[in-house]
Amino acid sequence: MTQIVILGSGFAAIAAIRELRRRKVQADITVVSPKNELIYLPSLIWLPAGLRHGQDLRIDLAAYFCRQQVKWFQGSVQQVLDGGRRVVTDHGELANDFLIIATGGRYIRKLPGIEHAIIPCEGIAQAEVIRDRISAMNGGTIAIGFASNPKEPGAMRGGPMFEFLFGIDTLLRRQQRRDLFKLVFFAPSNKPGQRLGESAVERILEHMDRCGIETHLGHKPVRFEPSKVVTEGGEFDADLILFMPGLTGPAWLDQCELPRSEGGFIQGDANCRVPGLQRVYVAGDIGSFPGPDWMAKQAHQADLQAVAAARNIAAVLRGDPESHEFCTELACIIDGLDSGMLVYRRGKRRLIVPRMAPLHWAKRWFEAAYLRSLR
Numbered sequence: 091m092t093q094i095v096i097l098g099s100g101f102a103a104i105a106a107i108r109e110l111r112r113r114k115v116q117a118d119i120t121v122v123s124p125k126n127e128l129i130y131l132p133s134l135i136w137l138p139a140g141l142r143h144g145q146d147l148r149i150d151l152a153a154y155f156c157r158q159q160v161k162w163f164q165g166s167v168q169q170v171l172d173g174g175r176r177v178v179t180d181h182g183e184l185a186n187d188f189l190i191i192a193t194g195g196r197y198i199r200k201l202p203g204i205e206h207a208i209i210p211c212e213g214i215a216q217a218e219v220i221r222d223r224i225s226a227m228n229g230g231t232i233a234i235g236f237a238s239n240p241k242e243p244g245a246m247r248g249g250p251m252f253e254f255l256f257g258i259d260t261l262l263r264r265q266q267r268r269d270l271f272k273l274v275f276f277a278p279s280n281k282p283g284q285r286l287g288e289s290a291v292e293r294i295l296e297h298m299d300r301c302g303i304e305t306h307l308g309h310k311p312v313r314f315e316p317s318k319v320v321t322e323g324g325e326f327d328a329d330l331i332l333f334m335p336g337l338t339g340p341a342w343l344d345q346c347e348l349p350r351s352e353g354g355f356i357q358g359d360a361n362c363r364v365p366g367l368q369r370v371y372v373a374g375d376i377g378s379f380p381g382p383d384w385m386a387k388q389a390h391q392a393d394l395q396a397v398a399a400a401r402n403i404a405a406v407l408r409g410d411p412e413s414h415e416f417c418t419e420l421a422c423i424i425d426g427l428d429s430g431m432l433v434y435r436r437g438k439r440r441l442i443v444p445r446m447a448p449l450h451w452a453k454r455w456f457e458a459a460y461l462r463s464l465r
């Protein structure tokens with residue numbers, strides 16, 4: 091039987107499994123990951139307000155894998171060797187006929203004093219620390235900012251930081267203690283979140299203004315101190331710092347000879363193939379792909395790439411060429427706990443639906459539908 095190995099059990103991996111099974115590919119599918127669970131990262135933004143708890147976002151995949159007839163191999167990938175045919179993990183080795191690499195990205199922790207900041211997107215534990223820190227504060231300054239990977243400017247996560255910012259603003263208002271806090275948003279760019287489009291940035295900045303959120307824009311952060319953010323354009327005090335550094339590829343790539351982009355990601359082509367290798371595909375945050383500069387590192391984009399990879403595997407097994415290209419599409423709801431703004435981009439099409447309550451509920455509905463399909 092043909093052996094398909096998928097590295098990672100995140101969004102891209104799930105989308106690849108779904109598509110392979112939907113296309114009735116006759117093959118053994120093995121997923122390699124440290125835990126057979128998916129962390130539903132987009133809802134981390136609701137942890138500080140208590141709208142979600144850690145256990146709500148940690149989805150056990152055992153039943154899903156069983157239904158999809160997927161074998162789960164517990165392990166962390168350490169190397170991919172022999173042109174992709176051999177995967178070395180901390181729990182042994184696996185061979186494959188087709189390989190999909192989808193183990194996600196890593197945050198660049200180079201900024202001096204980064205330990206004084208919380209990286210909220212790293213996971214459940216960090217989002218819970220934010221919840222506990224805010225609840226213990228009687229007032230003060232909360233600074234929230236992001237930066238990108240200088241070698242690959244698209245490798246960033248701006249959207250969730252706006253969501254943490256607006257969510258904390260709403261939370262403090264609900265608790266009737268917003269007046270005790272100063273919220274400061276900082277970013278190296280004067281137009282943070284530019285990939286969303288000029289008009290979306292304008293609306294985001296207007297909303298910050300309406301909420302009384304101060305901005306410190308256009309200056310690269312230089313370092314963090316226990317109660318201070320220092321940037322090239324000045325410094326300001328902060329009792330709690332939430333910072334989202336740029337993304338790069340995972341450390342295990344250093345042990346392999348997979349082709350890498352400037353920013354440290356695995357190179358993928360428009361068909362999600364890794365150039366120079368046979369039957370090796372890449373999908374999601376770990377990849378660097380050709381496309382417009384607004385292509386996002388998003389679960390939605392990861393899904394689209396994984397679907398293309400799976401379709402190409404199905405094509406090869408049928409004896410057809412690998413002609414499926416992934417589609418570049420940006421779709422997100424920037425939530426604020428009580429309302430959200432929708433941003434959509436595809437080709438020349440752009441849509442912005444201004445902040446409104448139903449979009450917050452749409453984001454909750456989408457989460458419920460996605461998680462129901464895995465339970």
Ligand SMILES: Cc1cc2nc3c(=O)[nH]c(=O)nc-3n(C[C@H](O)[C@H](O)[C@H](O)COP(=O)(O)OP(=O)(O)OC[C@H]3O[C@@H](n4cnc5c(N)ncnc54)[C@H](O)[C@@H]3O)c2cc1C
Pocket residue numbers: 097098099100101102103122123124125127128131132133134135165166167168192193194195210211212247250340342373374375376387388389390391392421422423
């Ligand atoms: C707070 C937050 C909010 C977000 N909001 C949205 C949103 O609203 N919409 C949206 O589309 N996207 C959103 N995103 C982005 C989205 O979550 C990511 O783009 C998406 O998770 C990428 O999917 P992936 O499969 O590439 O990687 P991941 O989901 O990170 O999955 C990687 C998988 O690989 C596994 N893994 C890691 N290392 C190894 C290893 N060495 N060996 C084996 N397995 C390994 C991990 O355990 C995991 O299972 C958000 C992200 C965050 C953090």
